[in-house]
Structures are given as structure tokens and as C-alpha cells.
Amino acid sequence: MNDYILEMNSISKTFPGVKALNNVSFKVKRGEIHCLVGENGAGKSTLMKVLSGVYPHGEYLGDIVYNGRTQQFKTIADSEKNGVVIIYQELALIPELSLYENIYFGHEIMKGKVIDWNETIVNSREMLKKVKLDVNPSIKVKNLGVGHQQLVEIAKALSKDVKLLILDEPTAALHEHDSQNLLKLIKQLKEQGVTCIMISHKLKEITAIADTITVLRDGATICSLDCQEQHTTESDIIKHMVGREMDHIYPKRKNHEFGEISFELKDWTVEDPIKGREILHNININVRKGEIVGLQGLMGAGRTELALSIFGNTTKYNITGGEMFLSGKKQMFRSPKDAIKSGLAYVSEDRKGKGLVLIQDIKFNTTIANLESLTDGQTINENEEIRIANDFKNAINIKAPSIEQKVRNLSGGNQQKVQLAKWMFVNPNVLILDEPTRGIDVGAKFEIYTLMNELVKKGMSIIMITSELPEALGMSDRLYVMSEGAITGEFLAEEANEHNVMAMAIKS
Ligand SMILES: Nc1ncnc2c1ncn2[C@@H]1O[C@H](COP(=O)(O)OP(=O)(O)OP(=O)(O)O)[C@@H](O)[C@H]1O
Ligand SMILES: [Mg+2]
Incomplete structure (x- = not known):
């Protein structure tokens, strides 16, 4: 057996009007963590779907050698039988089912003609232990946060006796802490002999975890970088990805002036009617015309809740105190439609x-x-x-x-x-962006930032929620920091840095 677990040779795949993969070659060493990077639409997910049988043999050109043998997977079940398991870009768990039902969904443990639920639960507990998720396997998936759901996906992969694990942007929806956990787990799996292919746009993670990095561009392989042989930096990756150097990631706004206050919250206080407790306490913030204001905080700090409560989600959020002003006019929205009509828009984090x-x-x-x-x-x-x-x-x-x-x-x-x-x-007066660049490649991020700059130049106000602190620091004119449902700090861009923002984010 050679030391490559996988060799994909001259793979081509065409969709109507799109050549998604054009003669791609991709080799993965046994036992390594191999990161697959490239711009949006470069063909990363498609290549992995070819590998795992989502696009069956016959729907693509080229050949796949896995574990020393040429394989012609016809279905996902086919590839899974051989230990190839893919976790998709969008989570595929069923929210209404329990963890154990999800883990063994599609490959149920049978006792004669019926499902052996006892065994299912016992095994699920074992798998959850392996991913260090200390919860009861009987709870429903919908009761877990996305970070934990991602761990359940991995537990499910482990239950299938995975040898080659493919993760398509596993940390895109995760916050820093959950991401770090997940990366640690991937490293542990590697030590246990699982080979891993990870697609990601987060270059910091890639440089931290990859043994090899393959760059795709426009459906073709650009290069494979051996990180053990040669130290690879984020700017090396960017250069190969976008085909040019990018010396600045955040475009600057020039000669910028702010207008009057366009949006303001005074002592905004919100209760969760289901839990029956206050979740946002006396929030005071404002945004001026032409300004980008960052809203920082750790997971659970209440940033998305704040945005949703402003945006007229009256069934989920009870406004128990405070006032909101939009363009100087006092407002209280009954529905998102109401908010949009009055010039406020919210781009949700869940696309x-x-x-x-x-x-x-x-x-x-x-x-x-x-x-x-x-x-x-x-x-x-x-x-x-x-x-x-x-x-x-x-x-x-x-x-x-x-x-x-x-x-x-x-x-x-x-x-x-x-x-x-x-x-x-x-074209609202005030635009709230919740994780606007999630899953977006570095080159495209620059284009989105440039567009944001053009919008504020025309007088729009932008509130940006992002879990990427460098992005917040790079794009905001001013930042508010939240912790446990309250504002704990406010900084001008020039005063803010990772240290003082973090210090406020963990303040209680
Ligand atoms: N089912 C489909 N029908 C038509 N075109 C498709 C289909 N799936 C993918 N494509 C196209 O193939 C190309 C490659 O898409 P793919 O999803 O592999 O990109 P990607 O590298 O994973 O990008 P991202 O980083 O944005 O997830 C894109 O141009 C995409 O629009
Ligand atoms: Mg993709």
C-alpha cells in the first residue's frame, strides 16, 4: 500500500452552463489533515461530492483511487461502507429527532427486523463521549447550539467507522471557543489514525492545523503546499487563492464625515416571554449617518437577540422598557415588515x-x-x-x-x-449585518467591505455583528461590546484592540 489514502486523478464535472471541475488532481496522504481552500465557487464542495458518491460514477470524468483501489462509488452509502464520510457545509441533522436517532439515522442497528434501540442508545453514548460531548443522547438536536450539533455530526461519522473524514466548512457557523474545540478534536482523530480533509475560509485555522494545503481556483488545482516541509503563512495562501498579493484586507474610507444620529436605543430592555426572564438590560447605543458601528461580544452575549428584538420579532421578544429612534422618530416595530418599511433592514446570520x-x-x-x-x-x-x-x-x-x-x-x-x-x-437608512462574511473567501470579503464603504459614504448607517474580531477592528468606526445582555464597553476604532475589547467581552 502506498502512503496516499486517496488519489483523485483528472476529475472533471460539468453542470448546465458551468464547468465546476476541470481536470482536477488531488492527493491525500494517509493520516494527515489536508485543507482544501479556494475562492467561493472554486469547486471545493463539488470535488468532495464527487468523492463521496453524491455525484455518482458516470456523472464525472476521471478516476478515484482510494486505499489502493480504483473506486466507482454509486451512492453515499457506497462510499460510507468504505469509511469515507462527509459532513456537509449546511448541517444535515434532523432537529426534531433525538441525538441517538440522528447518529444512527440511515444505518440503524437492527435486531432481526426491528431497530435495537437499547444498543443504539448505548453506542450513541459511547460516540458522544468520543467527541467529548457530555449530554444525554435522548435530548433533541434542536436543543443544542450549532457548535454542539457539529460535534453530533462527528459522533455520527465515528459511528460509521470513518477512515477518511471530510468536513466542509465545519467552523463557519461556530464561535471562537467552539471552533477551537472542534479543531482540537480533529487533531485527536488524526492521532487515532483518521485522515481528514477540511474545507475552510478561515486562514488562521488552516495554518494552525494543516499538514498539506491544496488550493483550487476556477475548478482547477493551483498547487499543493506541504506545511511540514515549508512554513506556510496566511498571505502565501491568499496569493495562490486569488492569484495576486493582497497587502490590505480592509479597504479604508477616505475623508469620511458622519452626519446626525440615525438610529438610537435608550435603555432598551427585553424579556424572553418563554423563559420569562430579562435577556437584554438597559441597552444604550447609537449610530450616525455614514458610520459603521461594530457590535462585539462572545457567544450568548445577546447580539443577535438585540438585532431581532429591534427588528420587530414581537412573538419572541417582549420589549419591557426603553425607546427606539429611527431618523429622529420614535418607533416600535410590530413586525419585520414594519421595520423594513421604516428604513431598517436586518441580514440574518442563517442564510x-x-x-x-x-x-x-x-x-x-x-x-x-x-x-x-x-x-x-x-x-x-x-x-x-x-x-x-x-x-x-x-x-x-x-x-x-x-x-x-x-x-x-x-x-x-x-x-x-x-x-x-x-x-x-x-437601501435602508440603517442596515444591521449579522455575520455578513460567513463562508466568504478573502477576495470576496474585500469586495463586500468596499460595497459597505460605498453605502455609508452615501449616508447609510451600518451596524455589524461579527464573531471575527479582526474584521470588527478593521471595518468599524466605533465599537460597542456586549456581555450577558448588557453593553459593557464602547471604543472608537483608533482606541480598540484585541485586548481591551476582549476584556469588556468577558466582563459580567
Ligand atoms: N447543482 C448545481 N447546479 C449547477 N451549478 C452548480 C451546482 N453545484 C455547484 N454548481 C456550480 O459549480 C461551481 C462550484 O461550486 P462549489 O459549490 O463546488 O464551490 P465551492 O468552492 O464549494 O464554493 P464556496 O466556498 O462558496 O462553498 C460554482 O460555480 C457553482 O455555482
Ligand atoms: Mg462549498
């Missing part, structure tokens, strides 16, 4: 759940939230609609053959870009 209509195309999704601006009262000006959608597609480089492409068929990062385009087109 698959809330943001997009996946079976519709880019054009539809870009313009849907502001169709009024395209009608003369009776009909929609289609030419204008096409122009707008194309403008956004170009500005933030949405990778697709045309604006008629269904959003479902876009790569993860490009779906996120469509969601941003949609709310930017609403």
Missing part, C-alpha cells in the same frame, strides 16, 4: 433558513424585498430588475453563469452574497 428562496434565481432573490421600487403601480419594470441584479452580481462578484441561475445551485459563499445584495438593494 439557508431565513434569507433566500432557494428554488428561485439570483434576479428574483436580489429584488424581492424591494419590488415596489421597480413598479409603476401595475407592472414590474423587468429591464430595470435585470440591470439591478446584474449590477450587484458584478459589484460583489457573485459567481454564476447568469442572474437566471437558481440560488440552490450556487456555492455556499455565493448564496451569502445574494443575501447581502438583497438587503443592500432595499
Whole structure:
């Protein structure tokens, strides 16, 4: 047996109008952690779906040698039987089922003709122990946070006797602490002999964990970097990914001036009606015209709750005190629709759940939230609609053959870009962005930041929630820090650094 567990040779895969993979070669050494990187739409997820039988033999060109043998996987079950397990970019657990039902879903333990639930529960407990998740296997998946759900996915992979584990952006939705946990677990699995392929846009993680890095660009392999042989830096990766050097990641706003206060909360206090307790306490914040304000904090600090409570989610959040002012006018929104009408928009952190209509195309999704601006009262000006959608597609480089492409068929990062385009087109006075660059590649991040800069230059106010502190420091004019549902600090951009922001984030 040679020391490669996997060799994918000259793989090509075409979708209608898109050559997703063009003669890709990809080799993975036995027992290593191999990171697969590249811009949004480069073909990373597609390559892994070819490997795992999602796109069966016959739907692609080239060959796959796994464990010394040429393989022609026809289904996912086929590849799993051989120890290849893929965890998808979007979590695939079933929220309403228990952990043990999820872990053995699709490969149930049978006793004769019936499922052996006792054995299922005992084994699940064992698997959860292996990923160091100390919870009862009988609880429902929906009661776990995303970080823990990701661990359940890995427990599920372990229950299938995984030899080659593929993780597609496993930390994209995780906060720093959960991410670190997950990376530690991947390293432990490596010590136990599991080979791992990880796709990620988080370059810091990649340089910390990778034995080898392969870069894809436009459906082709650019290079493979051996990190043990040669120290690899983030800027090395960027250079190969985007094909040029990027000496600054955050575009600067020049000669920038702020206008009057466009949005303000005074003593904003919110109760969770289900739990019956106060979750946000006397929040005082404001944003001026032309300003980008960062909202920082650790997981559970209450940032998303704050955004949602502002945005008229009256069933989930009881406003028990305080006032909100939008463009000087006192407001209290009854629904998100109400908020949008008054000039406030919120881009949610969860793109698959809330943001997009996946079976519709880019054009539809870009313009849907502001169709009024395209009608003369009776009909929609289609030419204008096409122009707008194309403008956004170009500005933030949405990778697709045309604006008629269904959003479902876009790569993860490009779906996120469509969601941003949609709310930017609403052209609100105040735009709240929750994790706007999640799953977005470094090059495209720059384009999104540039667009944010253009928007504030025209007078928009932006509130940005991000779990990436460097991004907050790089883009904000001012930052608020939250901890346990309260504001614990406020900094001007020039005063803020990782230390003083973190100190406020852990303050109670
Ligand atoms: N089912 C599909 N139908 C049509 N085109 C598709 C389909 N799946 C993927 N594509 C296209 O193939 C290309 C590669 O997509 P892929 O999802 O592999 O990118 P990726 O590298 O994983 O990107 P990201 O970092 O954004 O997740 C993209 O242009 C994408 O739009
Ligand atoms: Mg992908």
C-alpha cells in the first residue's frame, strides 16, 4: 500500500452552463489533515461530492483511487461502507429527532427486523463521549447550539467507522471557543489514525492545523503546499487563492464625515416571554449617518437577540422598557415588515433558513424585498430588475453563469452574497449585518467591505455583528461590546484592540 489514502486523478464535472471541475488532481496522504481552500465557487464542495458518491460514477470524468483501489462509488452509502464520510457545509441533522436517532439515522442497528434501540442508545453514548460531548443522547438536536450539533455530526461519522473524514466548512457557523474545540478534536482523530480533509475560509485555522494545503481556483488545482516541509503563512495562501498579493484586507474610507444620529436605543430592555426572564438590560447605543458601528461580544452575549428584538420579532421578544429612534422618530416595530418599511433592514446570520428562496434565481432573490421600487403601480419594470441584479452580481462578484441561475445551485459563499445584495438593494437608512462574511473567501470579503464603504459614504448607517474580531477592528468606526445582555464597553476604532475589547467581552 502506498502512503496516499486517496488519489483523485483528472476529475472533471460539468453542470448546465458551468464547468465546476476541470481536470482536477488531488492527493491525500494517509493520516494527515489536508485543507482544501479556494475562492467561493472554486469547486471545493463539488470535488468532495464527487468523492463521496453524491455525484455518482458516470456523472464525472476521471478516476478515484482510494486505499489502493480504483473506486466507482454509486451512492453515499457506497462510499460510507468504505469509511469515507462527509459532513456537509449546511448541517444535515434532523432537529426534531433525538441525538441517538440522528447518529444512527440511515444505518440503524437492527435486531432481526426491528431497530435495537437499547444498543443504539448505548453506542450513541459511547460516540458522544468520543467527541467529548457530555449530554444525554435522548435530548433533541434542536436543543443544542450549532457548535454542539457539529460535534453530533462527528459522533455520527465515528459511528460509521470513518477512515477518511471530510468536513466542509465545519467552523463557519461556530464561535471562537467552539471552533477551537472542534479543531482540537480533529487533531485527536488524526492521532487515532483518521485522515481528514477540511474545507475552510478561515486562514488562521488552516495554518494552525494543516499538514498539506491544496488550493483550487476556477475548478482547477493551483498547487499543493506541504506545511511540514515549508512554513506556510496566511498571505502565501491568499496569493495562490486569488492569484495576486493582497497587502490590505480592509479597504479604508477616505475623508469620511458622519452626519446626525440615525438610529438610537435608550435603555432598551427585553424579556424572553418563554423563559420569562430579562435577556437584554438597559441597552444604550447609537449610530450616525455614514458610520459603521461594530457590535462585539462572545457567544450568548445577546447580539443577535438585540438585532431581532429591534427588528420587530414581537412573538419572541417582549420589549419591557426603553425607546427606539429611527431618523429622529420614535418607533416600535410590530413586525419585520414594519421595520423594513421604516428604513431598517436586518441580514440574518442563517442564510439557508431565513434569507433566500432557494428554488428561485439570483434576479428574483436580489429584488424581492424591494419590488415596489421597480413598479409603476401595475407592472414590474423587468429591464430595470435585470440591470439591478446584474449590477450587484458584478459589484460583489457573485459567481454564476447568469442572474437566471437558481440560488440552490450556487456555492455556499455565493448564496451569502445574494443575501447581502438583497438587503443592500432595499437601501435602508440603517442596515444591521449579522455575520455578513460567513463562508466568504478573502477576495470576496474585500469586495463586500468596499460595497459597505460605498453605502455609508452615501449616508447609510451600518451596524455589524461579527464573531471575527479582526474584521470588527478593521471595518468599524466605533465599537460597542456586549456581555450577558448588557453593553459593557464602547471604543472608537483608533482606541480598540484585541485586548481591551476582549476584556469588556468577558466582563459580567
Ligand atoms: N447543482 C448545481 N447546479 C449547477 N451549478 C452548480 C451546482 N453545484 C455547484 N454548481 C456550480 O459549480 C461551481 C462550484 O461550486 P462549489 O459549490 O463546488 O464551490 P465551492 O468552492 O464549494 O464554493 P464556496 O466556498 O462558496 O462553498 C460554482 O460555480 C457553482 O455555482
Ligand atoms: Mg462549498
